[in-house]
Amino acid sequence: MSRQLQKLRTRRSIIDAAFSLLDDQRSLSSISLREVAREAGIAPTSFYRHFKDIDELGLTLVDEAGLALRQLMRQARLRIASGGGVINTSVDTFMEFISDNSNVFRLLLREHTGTSLAFRAAVLREIQHFNVELTDYTMATTGLSPKVANLQAEAMVKLVFSAGAEGLDASVEQKKILAGRLKLQLRFIANGALRTTVD
Amino acid sequence: MSRQLQKLRTRRSIIDAAFSLLDDQRSLSSISLREVAREAGIAPTSFYRHFKDIDELGLTLVDEAGLALRQLMRQARLRIASGGGVINTSVDTFMEFISDNSNVFRLLLREHTGTSLAFRAAVLREIQHFNVELTDYTMATTGLSPKVANLQAEAMVKLVFSAGAEGLDASVEQKKILAGRLKLQLRFIANGALRTTVD
DNA sequence: TAAATTAGCGTACAGTTGTAAGCTGAATAA
DNA sequence: TTATTCAGCTTACAACTGTACGCTAATTTA
DSSP: OOOOHHHHHHHHHHHHHHHOOOOTTTOOOOOOOOHHHHHTTSGGGGGGGSSSSSHHHHHHHHHHHHHHHHEEEEEEHHHTTTOOOOHHHHHHHHHHHHHTTHHHHHHHHHHHHHSSSSHHHHHHHHHHHHHHHHHHHHHHHOOOOOOHHHHHHHHHHHHHHHHHHHHHHHHHHHHHHHHHHHHHHHHHHHHHHOOOOOO | HHHHHHHHHHHHHHHHHHHOOTTTTTTTTGSSSSHHHHHSSSSSSGGTTTSSSSSHHHHHHHHHHHHHHHHHHHHHHHHHTTSSHHHHHHHHHHHHHHHHTHHHHHHHHHHHTSOOOOHHHHHHHHHHHHHHHHHHHHHHOOOOOOOHHHHHHHHHHHHHHHHHHHHOOOOOHHHHHHHHHHHHHHHHHHHHHHOOOOO
């Protein structure tokens, strides 16, 4: 087998090993290099052939998680096009995502308020993507001013992420209730933004 | 000096030591018993005379942090009584709090999404206090239905905490901007809740 | 084919961790 | 006064950490 390909595969197995360790009891700052290496089936020192640090691996994981979320958004946009309502479709898509990729979302959630400045910044960048896209969408569909559209988008993204956090630990029925409540809260904001005078 | 008193003092110095270690780079799960003991000026094993675990200390810290926040709310209520608007006064009081007690708020924020189920539950209880009190207040002052009042309160608390998180890393000017934006977003919700039909 | 590169390994070390065991001296109780 | 209690200490140990160093074997290059 080609050397390059093998290296890529090992790298992937390190990344996968790390994700699998990030359950609801572990965070990036609490997994050790040796533990990741063990899970990936390599010697501790071999780790360094792929990443300078555990931190470099961490940033890679945040990037991958952000990418997965952005792909989710594209998917949601497709579903919106085929009817169902923006809020409904977006919330449902999002809730599906956190159920199917709980460790991925958990990583973003955890590191958003975590102990590493670099990780926090990386997660914030990903969230900013959401804010920008939702702001643009809002301006295009409602004609709200940039300022109001941005405030609305930011508030909505915060509520969605916050509900997602609750959803991680919730049962299926609880998630349904949660999604219903979230949709109403988002409508509050949408309706309120239309009628609130700014400045 | 009395033995009892001395024990209480040592206990306090352990708690204070722990809080002082919880800066923006450390969380409960990353501070060690030995480190806390070192900071408190006692031998590592003496720690056990006061707490069974590092976890027991952690729960104590969360309780103290929650208490501090509840005291803050009382203070805010007093200020509201003397005029200025509910949202304005509450946000300003809250922002002052996170500036003056950043490590206390950071603890709640961190453990809210942290790796310990017990800590997450403890923080959630504290947040629930906020939701309940704000729900009651909203029903009393606006006459909204319990359901809508609760949805509104929950959304508001989430936005406030989320803005608080951003405020921790922000400069004074940034905090002002943040507070202004938060106030507008809370008005969106307040206005929206009044006008959104539920069910 | 011969030489160079390199992914992965084994060994090793110093530093940290939690905590068990037992001692000491001072505050308290009798 | 004498006996008891107990907060805090010292010492000790096994488990774990990150990572430096040098070797091996196989792929890649010349």
